Amino acid sequence: MYEKIVLVTRRTRLAGLVERFNTKKQAKFYVEHAGQDFEEFSREDEAYRRAVDTLRDSLGLGLPVQQVDRGLVPTFLFTGKEIVVVAGQDGLVANVAKYVGEQPLVGVNPDPERFDGVLLPYRVAGARAAVRRVLEAKAGFRQVTLAEACLEDGQRLLAFNDLFIGAKTHVSARYRLRFSGKEEAQSSSGVLVSTGAGSSGWLSSVFTLARSLTQQTGGVPGQPWKLGWEEPKLAFVVREPFISRHSAADVVGGFVTAEHELVLESRMASGGVIFSDGVEEDFLKFGAGATARIRPAKQRARLVVG
Numbered sequence: 001m002y003e004k005i006v007l008v009t010r011r012t013r014l015a016g017l018v019e020r021f022n023t024k025k026q027a028k029f030y031v032e033h034a035g036q037d038f039e040e041f042s043r044e045d046e047a048y049r050r051a052v053d054t055l056r057d058s059l060g061l062g063l064p065v066q067q068v069d070r071g072l073v074p075t076f077l078f079t080g081k082e083i084v085v086v087a088g089q090d091g092l093v094a095n096v097a098k099y100v101g102e103q104p105l106v107g108v109n110p111d112p113e114r115f116d117g118v119l120l121p122y123r124v125a126g127a128r129a130a131v132r133r134v135l136e137a138k139a140g141f142r143q144v145t146l147a148e149a150c151l152e153d154g155q156r157l158l159a160f161n162d163l164f165i166g167a168k169t170h171v172s173a174r175y176r177l178r179f180s181g182k183e184e185a186q187s188s189s190g191v192l193v194s195t196g197a198g199s200s201g202w203l204s205s206v207f208t209l210a211r212s213l214t215q216q217t218g219g220v221p222g223q224p225w226k227l228g229w230e231e232p233k234l235a236f237v238v239r240e241p242f243i244s245r246h247s248a249a250d251v252v253g254g255f256v257t258a259e260h261e262l263v264l265e266s267r268m269a270s271g272g273v274i275f276s277d278g279v280e281e282d283f284l285k286f287g288a289g290a291t292a293r294i295r296p297a298k299q300r301a302r303l304v305v306g
Contacts, residue, residue: 001081002063002081002082002083002134002135003063003064003079003081003082004063004065004066004081004082004083005059005061005063005066005082005083005084005131006066006068006078006082006083006084006085007052007056007059007065007066007067007068007085008067008068008069008070008073008084008085008086008087008088008092008096009052009068009069009070009087009088010069010070010088010089011069011070012041012045012048012049013041013044013045014027014041014042014044014045015045017030017031017041027041044111044114047110047111048087048110048111051087051110051111051124052067052087052110054124055085055108055110055124055127058124058125058127058128059085059127059128061128061131061132063083063135070088070092070095070096073095073096073099074099074282076099078099078100078101078103080102080103081103082103083103083104083106083131083135084096084100084103084104084105084106085105085106085108085127085131086105086106086107086108086120087108087110087124088110088115089115089120090107090115090116090118090119090120091277091278093105093107093119093120093160093303094160094197094198095160095277095282097144097160097301097303098146098158098159098160098277098301100301102299102301102302103302104139104141104302104304105301105302105303105304106127106130106131106134106304107119107120107121107122107303107304108120108122108124108127109122109123109124110124119197119303121303121304121305130304133304133306139304139306140304140305140306141302141303141304141305142229142230142302142303142305143230143300143301143302144160144196144197144229144230144300144302144303145195145196145197145229145230145231145232145233145234145296145297145300146158146159146160146195146296146297146299146300146301147159147163147194147195147234147276147294147296147297148294148295148296148297148298148299149163149165149193149274149276149293149294150292150293150295151284151286151290151291151292152290152291155284157274157275157276157282157283157284158297158299159193159195159198159276160195160197160198160276160277160301161195161197161198161201161202161276161277161278162192162193162195162198162201162202162203162276163192163193163274163275163276163294164190164191164192164193164274164275164276164278165190165191165193165264165273165274165286165292165294166189166190166191166239166272166273167190167268167272167273168271168272168280168283169271170189170190171189171271172187172188172189172242173187173188173268173272174186174187174247174266174267174268175264175266175267175268175272176264176265177191177238177251177262177263177264178262178263178264179236179254179256179262179263180254182250182251184248184250184251185246185247185248185267186238186241186247186248186249186251187242187244187246187247188238188239188240188241188242188249189239189240190239191236191237191238191239191262191264192206192236192237192239193234193235193256193262193294194227194234194235194236194237195227195229195234195296196227196228196229196230196231197229198277199225199226199227202278203225203235203237206237206239207225225255232257232296233255233256233257234255234256234262234294234295234296235253235254235255235256236253236254236255236256236262236294237252237253238251238252238253256294256295257295257296258296261293261294261295262293262294262295263291263292263294264286264291264292264294265289265291265292266286266287266288266289266290266291267288268286268287269287269288271287272285272286272287272288272290273285273286274292
């Protein structure tokens with residue numbers, strides 16, 4: 001059933017600096033000139049490299065192991081016959097999940113002292129057993145709902161945590177919003193659409209702001225929306241909506257389902273974008289006249305959890 005194991009890794013902060021400044025010595029000068037501890041960069045890099053080496057050696061289970069850098073994942077050809085092992089921070093799992101289809105995804109925490117590991121249920125020492133359970137069809141999974149944005153020209157973008165629809169520079173975005181039988185022109189700092197997995201992240205910060213503002217002004221603080229990771233539902237909020245002669249703010253949030261999708265028509269001459277999971281380089285252009293339909297994706301991420 002499976003033909004190989006794909007091990008997805010990422011560059012450390014030190015590796016990124018060495019690539020940028022050509023040598024480790026120049027990277028050290030830059031870090032220390034900025035008043036930071038270069039030794040911490042070195043320790044982090046060493047710990048990650050050691051963990052990846054150990055992990056790769058442990059995955060010798062009779063299948064080829066191909067190591068792929070996170071930067072190559074968007075263009076990597078997944079055939080549907082891979083077990084995907086991700087070694088990195090939680091964000092790396094989120095960014096990889098939308099590209100791998102429904103192949104099993106094993107999240108490995110290579111450095112528990114530095115990474116929270118919400119999406120990384122396995123330590124390096126436990127990864128081999130997790131992959132073996134997948135091969136033996138004994139693994140448990142979480143079927144995580146993804147968000148999907150589709151343009152009329154067929155372009156499509158998935159998100160594990162959230163989609164942002166607005167202006168690339170985060171200035172006021174102009175668009176027309178349709179949802180649940182209502183329609184209005186809006187001007188805001190963008191629309192945030194969150195999955196259940198992402199509802200404790202960026203979305204929660206919106207409610208933190210709203211709660212603090214209402215407390216300080218004597219209002220009644222609201223409670224944040226909580227979604228289960230598996231629920232076929234998304235939550236959206238309009239960020240900082242502005243009411244004017246040409247824009248309204250009657251529809252500022254709600255739950256998106258397959259039956260009640262969110263539709264946005266751009267009225268931005270330039271700079272309109274849709275990006276996913278906080279990665280601004282992973283985007284669709286959303287210029288004037290473009291229409292985006294937002295809904296839960298049929299494709300789901302399959303995280304190995306047992």
